[in-house]
Amino acid sequence: MEQRTPTLRNVAWLWFGITIAVLVVGFRQAIFLVPAEATMGDVHRIFYYHLPHAVLGLIFPYVNFVASLAFLFWRRRDPLKALTADALAVAAAEVTVLYVGICLATGMLWGKPAWGIWWAWDARLTSELLLWLLYVSYLLLRRYSPSGQAGTVGAVLSVFAAIDVPIVYMSIQWWRTQHPAPVFGPNGGGVDHRFYPAILWNMAGWLMWGVLIMLFRFALERRRQLAEQEAALQAIEASLEIPR
Amino acid sequence: MNYLSHVLNHLRKDLRLEWRSRDSINGMLFFALLVVVVFGLAFDPAGYPTTTRQISGGILWVALLFASMTALNQSWSRELRNQVLEAQRMAPSPASALFLGKALANMLFVLAVEAVLAPVFIVFFNLHVLGNIWLLALILPLGTWALVVNGTFFAALGLRARNRELLLPLLLLPISLPALLAMVQGTTGILTGDLDSIQIGTWIKQLIGYDIIFTTVCILLFETAFSAE
Numbered sequence: 001m002e003q004r005t006p007t008l009r010n011v012a013w014l015w016f017g018i019t020i021a022v023l024v025v026g027f028r029q030a031i032f033l034v035p036a037e038a039t040m041g042d043v044h045r046i047f048y049y050h051l052p053h054a055v056l057g058l059i060f061p062y063v064n065f066v067a068s069l070a071f072l073f074w075r076r077r078d079p080l081k082a083l084t085a086d087a088l089a090v091a092a093a094e095v096t097v098l099y100v101g102i103c104l105a106t107g108m109l110w111g112k113p114a115w116g117i118w119w120a121w122d123a124r125l126t127s128e129l130l131l132w133l134l135y136v137s138y139l140l141l142r143r144y145s146p147s148g149q150a151g152t153v154g155a156v157l158s159v160f161a162a163i164d165v166p167i168v169y170m171s172i173q174w175w176r177t178q179h180p181a182p183v184f185g186p187n188g189g190g191v192d193h194r195f196y197p198a199i200l201w202n203m204a205g206w207l208m209w210g211v212l213i214m215l216f217r218f219a220l221e222r223r224r225q226l227a228e229q230e231a232a233l234q235a236i237e238a239s240l241e242i243p244r
Numbered sequence: 245m246n247y248l249s250h251v252l253n254h255l256r257k258d259l260r261l262e263w264r265s266r267d268s269i270n271g272m273l274f275f276a277l278l279v280v281v282v283f284g285l286a287f288d289p290a291g292y293p294t295t296t297r298q299i300s301g302g303i304l305w306v307a308l309l310f311a312s313m314t315a316l317n318q319s320w321s322r323e324l325r326n327q328v329l330e331a332q333r334m335a336p337s338p339a340s341a342l343f344l345g346k347a348l349a350n351m352l353f354v355l356a357v358e359a360v361l362a363p364v365f366i367v368f369f370n371l372h373v374l375g376n377i378w379l380l381a382l383i384l385p386l387g388t389w390a391l392v393v394n395g396t397f398f399a400a401l402g403l404r405a406r407n408r409e410l411l412l413p414l415l416l417l418p419i420s421l422p423a424l425l426a427m428v429q430g431t432t433g434i435l436t437g438d439l440d441s442i443q444i445g446t447w448i449k450q451l452i453g454y455d456i457i458f459t460t461v462c463i464l465l466f467e468t469a470f471s472a473e
Contacts, residue, residue, distance in 0.1 A: 072468060133418040140414055144405040152472035153401050156465050157415065160394075163461060164419050171422040171450055 026201035057099035063092035068158035087221035254345025301431030374437030387427030
């Protein structure tokens with residue numbers, strides 16, 4: 001993965017090109033082709049950016065959680081695999097912060113015209129904000145920790161975060177809720193089928209973009225780890241040389 | 245020696261250390277008192293009794309939360325001196341016994357602070373409680389345990405980090421938001437008498453659930469966090 005092979009680089013460029021193309025199609029669908037929504041009009045078009053980021057912002061934390069569990073499992077058994085898992089966990093956490101942040105920002109931009117307020121302390125908004133806060137604190141913890149421990153303490157915090165978010169969601173659900181019910185899934189109200197192209201193209205485009213930046217960050221982190229190992233190895237070898 | 249006696253030994257050691265120095269309790273008590281005074285000056289509680297009742301649950305818990313954070317860091321940094329922590333790590337007793345002993349000791353310290361603070365609070369804020377005040381005897385310990393168990397864990401997690409005093413609130417506040425919501429809502433409901441016993445019971449049940457879940461997670465993960473290197 002971390003070796004800079006020409007094939008890998010070509011695949012990355014190809015992936016990047018396709019992603020941009022899909023995003024352009026999604027933009028055209030969302031802004032120009034899909035009809036305006038009945039009550040909200042053109043303001044509704046921000047939904048095509050809000051929804052993909054909201055959905056994907058809930059998927060990347062799972063990548064982080066699974067990678068953290070893998071790290072904790074391999075920590076003693078196979079340290080090299082554990083380092084790979086750790087790099088994936090960092091990458092997923094950073095993409096999570098980005099996507100959830102964009103979801104919050106577009107949500108506020110949409111909330112002002114739709115509800116008349118920028119922010120409401122309701123179940124979905126508060127849990128989304130908390131998700132963002134938790135992953136920012138995850139990144140801060142990693143940054144402040146000594147480099148040898150960052151993986152372990154981060155993985156432990158990731159487990160806590162994974163347990164905390166559902167609890168927050170349930171506890172605030174009982175408290176109060178203003179956000180519309182989920183539109184997809186068994187209890188969803190559904191969306192008019194004319195809106196589907198814009199939703200699906202944007203969903204696909206932002207998914208590809210998220211995967212791209214996550215893997216890019218992963219490769220970067222792997223390279224940093226390898227450089228660190230190399231430096232450590234050189235230091236050990238230098239200390240072993242016997243002075244004449 | 246079984247697990248319980250290990251826990252009790254750690255608890256006894258922490259209580260003895262605190263009894264000889266009395267650093268944490270004095271610091272917490274004065275800090276919480278200052279927070280109450282500052283909020284009292286900011287909100288003029290004597291003039292608006294209804295508003296005071298509505299906000300004082302939140303103020304009480306915020307004061308306790310910040311006060312307990314000052315003590316939680318100390319409770320571990322005290323172990324750093326003379327490499328006590330390394331000795332603890334090599335000890336044959338399970339690491340989670342050390343954690344439980346310390347969490348219980350911190351719980352006792354914060355409860356002592358609450359016992360002094362609650363009357364002061366009622367006097368300074370002219371509080372006339374409208375609900376069943378005895379339910380507070382249930383909510384206060386449950387909420388305190390929720391703060392202390394996670395706080396003790398995260399203080400240990402960030403122990404070797406740079407600027408660990410800053411790190412603890414950054415980790416503890418987001419994780420304990422659901423517990424904070426439950427205890428503030430429950431306390432406010434009791435103070436104002438707005439919530440019936442079933443609603444207050446829901447908040448208490450949530451607190452119990454939170455306590456059980458996070459105590460379990462802390463005990464299971466402490467070994468990993470403690471021996472991270």
